Amino acid sequence: MSTRFPFGRIRGTVAGVAVIAAAVAGVALSQGPAAHAQVAAKVESQTRPNFGLLLDPPTRSYRNRGSQHRRYDYRRHRPDWRPDYPSHRPGGEEIVLVDCGGNPGTGAVEDAVRRVRPGGTLVIRARAGACVGWLNIDKPLTIIGESGFDPRDWARTGNPTLQAPDGLPCITVAQGVRVEIRDLVFASPRAGDAACVVGYGAEIIMNRVGFRHAGDEAAIYADGGLLYLRDTIIEAQTIAPAIVADGAVLDAWEVVVAGAQSGMELIPGAGQTSRIVSTTLKGTNAPNAFGPRSIGVIVRSGRDYGRVEIENTAILGYVEGVAIEGASVDIKNSRVGRSDKGVVLYNGELRLESSRIRAATVGVAAASGSAVIVNNVFSGVREVIYAEDRANVQARGNIVYSQYVCRPQFRDRYRGRYEPYWRPGEGWECAFGSYPRDWWDDEDGLLGIEYYDDGYTLDGYDRYQRGEGWYDRDGRYIQDGRYRGEDRWSRGGGWRR
16 A cells, blocks of 8 residues: 655645744854853953942951851750750749859759849859859849959959859850849850850940950950940950950940950940940050050941040050041040050041050051040150041140150350250140159059159250250250340350360
């Protein structure tokens, strides 16, 4: 049987396929260069630098050190702390007294925290030794030391009340939680990379509290929230700042910080002003080339432009007394001593008023930003105020005691008789006489350093001011009682050889 093939349909189908193939080829040929252009544009977009990001980088709060702050996992330390743990009983006691001294590792103080109801009080007794534990606070709480603490009698009342386990914090406070701590002495002798007190967006209020901290991190680290310190002593053997307020509002009054490479590090936010009042920061006198920069108070820039006020505060023994990297800082009635650079303005705003600055190199150095320097006393400096082109500095009414910048020049007044004169500085003038000893006692004297007179004394200047004698061109005093007062510039004399 013969088979019939629909030649008409086959021919139509073949023609249709040919037309489609030709159309596809035409489209491919017509879009070939465009395809290559798209590939090139894609590669270029992936490799082109984002200049907008480079010029305006994200300004999230950061800490310019080796690593970001560690967040601790309390559940690994105590897996029974969460409410869903089978044996957990919600705290319902108003006041809980715990005496766990001399028996570390039992978890008694941590269990006591769990027993206190929200808003209650935990009293820690440490008669037989410090309680050892890590307190994770996730509810409003007041913690009191039963034996009390007097910061003015640190040697006698500074025995630890709560000690952190090795490599762990003393206390961590959760987001939005308010904790008040009184009459307590914390110890973290082997803290490692853990801070003693850590708060994440919490309100931490401390009154009459002491710290003995040794490790790589700060004694107190506040990430947001509020850090309120009163009558607090911190002995921190660490290369980190003793106190770090990263986006937190710091309110410090009558605080003493000693032993740390740096005193305080602040990254202020746009909210409430951070204040440091009647505080003493004692550095280690580390040389400029040793380890990280030794800074008394460093104010870093954050996402928001914050403000810091420093008043009646002593900052001693740091390479840089105060360093400002992008905020508004007001320093008033304060003292910076035993420094290489007194105040350094890298960027931002500075107002320095009615303060005393002792520095070996520069009193105030401004790289950029705006600075107002009014009615201050500078001593020991080789340069009073240094300002680069990007800085706007206004200075007036400042007094300088220095054997480097206060040396006089001599000009011929009458027939080889010379008088001394001092060229006025930009916003400052030299003081005559010795540097006051009571000022020294409030500055470098707090570090146990013997008195050194920074004032420049010109030989015979007291008699010269009484109208007796004059100077030669080399600055040597010439005693002559024949002519006194204005007569020495108009009578007698001759050219001396």
